[in-house]
Amino acid sequence: xxxxxxxxxxxxxxxxxxxxxxxxxxxxxxxxxxxxxxxxxxxxxxxxxxxxxxxxxxxxxxxxxxxxxxxxxxxxxxxxxxxxxxxxxxxxxxxxxxxxxxxxxxxxxxxxxxxxxxxxxxxxxxxxxxxxxxxxxxxxxxxxxxxxxxxxxxxxxxxxxxxxxxxxxxxxxxxxxxxxxxxxxxxxxxxxxxxxxxxxxxxxxxxxxxxxxxxxxxxxxxxxxxxxxxxxxxxxxxxxxxxxxxxxxxxxxxxxxxxxxxxxxxxxxxxxxxxxxxxxxxxxxxxxxxxxxxxxxxxxxxxxxxxxxxxxxxxxxxxxx
Numbered sequence: 001x002x003x004x005x006x007x008x009x010x011x012x013x014x015x016x017x018x019x020x021x022x023x024x025x026x027x028x029x030x031x032x033x034x035x036x037x038x039x040x041x042x043x044x045x046x047x048x049x050x051x052x053x054x055x056x057x058x059x060x061x062x063x064x065x066x067x068x069x070x071x072x073x074x075x076x077x078x079x080x081x082x083x084x085x086x087x088x089x090x091x092x093x094x095x096x097x098x099x100x101x102x103x104x105x106x107x108x109x110x111x112x113x114x115x116x117x118x119x120x121x122x123x124x125x126x127x128x129x130x131x132x133x134x135x136x137x138x139x140x141x142x143x144x145x146x147x148x149x150x151x152x153x154x155x156x157x158x159x160x161x162x163x164x165x166x167x168x169x170x171x172x173x174x175x176x177x178x179x180x181x182x183x184x185x186x187x188x189x190x191x192x193x194x195x196x197x198x199x200x201x202x203x204x205x206x207x208x209x210x211x212x213x214x215x216x217x218x219x220x221x222x223x224x225x226x227x228x229x230x231x232x233x234x235x236x237x238x239x240x241x242x243x244x245x246x247x248x249x250x251x252x253x254x255x256x257x258x259x260x261x262x263x264x265x266x267x268x269x270x271x272x273x274x275x276x277x278x279x280x281x282x283x284x285x286x287x288x289x290x291x292x293x294x295x296x297x298x299x300x301x302x303x304x305x306x307x308x309x310x311x312x313x314x315x316x317x318x319x320x321x
Contacts, residue, residue, distance in 0.1 A: 013147040017159045020143050024160055027140055028167075035137045036171050038119045039070060044091030045313060046072035047113070049080070051105045053154040054097040054161065061095065061165030066316050068173040073313040077109040083248015084295055085112060086230015087313055094120040095165075099141075099157045101129020110134050121168075123161050139164055198282040203318045204299045206308030211235045212265060214242045218253065219261040221245050229311060231296035234269045239305045241298045243269030275300050276310055282320040285310060 001009070039046060046065055050058035058074055065072035073087060080088070094113045098106060101124040113120055114134060122135035125142035132138045141164050147155040210224035211233050224232040230247035249268050253260045276285045276297040289297060289312050299308045 009149075013155070016145075016147045017156050020156045020160050021163045023143075024141065024163060024167075031137050031139060032167070032171075035121045035139060035168060036175060038093055038121065038137065039065075039168065039172050040175050042070075042091070042093040044071075044089050044093070045317075046070060046093050046095060047075050047088055047118075048072055048095045048097070049075050049077050049106065049109060050097035051077060051103050053158050054099060054103075057158050057161045057165065058095070058097045060162060061097075061169070062316070064166060064169045065172070067319055068169055069176055069178040070169070070172055071313070071317045073316055075109070077105050079293070080112070081108045083246055083251065084230075085109075086225065086247035087295060087311070088113065088116065088118070089229070090116045090118070092116075092118055094118050095123065095168075096120055096131060096135065097123045097161050098129070098131050099125040099154065099161075101126040101131035103131075106131065123164055125157055125160075198318060198320050199278075200276045200280045200282050200285050200299055200310050201278050201307070203282055203314050203320070204276075204308035204310040205314070206299070209233075209306075209308050211239070211306055212245070213237075214266055216265050217261065218245075218250065218263045218265060218268060221250065221265060222261075225250060228309070229296070231309060231311075233298040233306050233309065234265055235306050238303075241273065241275060241300055241304055241306050242266075243271045244273045244296075244298060245269045246295075273298065275304070277301070278307055282310075282315055282318065286312070286315050286320055289315075 048058040048062040055076060062072040062074040075084060096106060119136040122131050122138045123141050124131050127138050127140050141160040143156040143160050145151050146153060146157060210228055212220050212224060214234050214236050221232050225247050232245050233241050234243040234245060236242055245265055245268055253263060253268055257263060274292060274294060274297060276299045278301050296309050296311045298306055299310055301307055
């Protein structure tokens with residue numbers, strides 16, 4: 001391709017994606033208003049999900065919501081069905097992204113959200129899709145074609161979903177009365193400055209966090225798991241952490257053992273788990289959790305005695321992730 005052809009193709013892509021966003025603006029209707037109202041009324045957090053490129057856009061939408069006063073977490077649908085559903089509660093709201101609205105990996109998570117009674121906001125290119133039929137509100141993010149010359153690589157469709165997510169977040173922050181001072185409180189010195197100053201003990205859940213003794217049985221984990229978002233530390237008599245049990249551990253045990261309630265916790269727990277320590281930088285804890293796919297870490301003192309638990313969505317809410 002000549003230089004002129006390269007420039008022409010670059011301009012074509014930008015113009016096509018700009019046209020897609022302009023078309024979205026003309027299609028906004030009362031469903032958008034309903035979506036904003038649902039998000040504004042949410043007592044819990046916003047669970048944003050998607051697969052592939054839609055998942056990448058979902059992560060960005062969750063981050064934008066969190067940084068502008070609406071606590072949000074990205075949940076990968078596959079991880080959710082393998083132990084991470086503990087972060088979803090009945091007070092939450094779901095935002096689900098899928099161009100086709102037929103992404104098979106989303107089905108289990110959508111079913112779980114519906115079973116809990118969560119309102120679901122769908123950002124999809126097909127308002128008649130299975131996702132749309134199971135959603136409370138559908139925001140049409142359809143595009144006539146991708147900007148990709150092969151009409152294959154997600155380009156215009158991901159731009160449309162990202163722009164719609166930004167529109168939701170920006171209207172929502174105005175409805176909530178989010179002020180410049182609020183933004184500054186969430187971004188002191190910028191994200192880097194926050195990561196360099198916030199310590200894990202400032203963010204962890206520390207008071208009255210439930211723990212279970214190493215000699216207990218799985219029946220003793222049921223209530224703590226339900227109350228504390230799916231992770232319970234297992235401690236010895238001196239409160240030294242010996243392991244952790246998660247909602248995923250319980251689910252897998254139930255699948256293979258009908259008498260799961262009587263199984264000793266030490267047979268199920270992850271022994272010698274990764275730990276966060278008092279005084280550790282919150283940003284370092286985030287990296288540890290993201291690297292190893294961990295949703296929550298026990299926080300211990302120098303003697304490995306339990307002081308609390310830090311959850312990834314709390315770190316996201318604190319804007320250190």
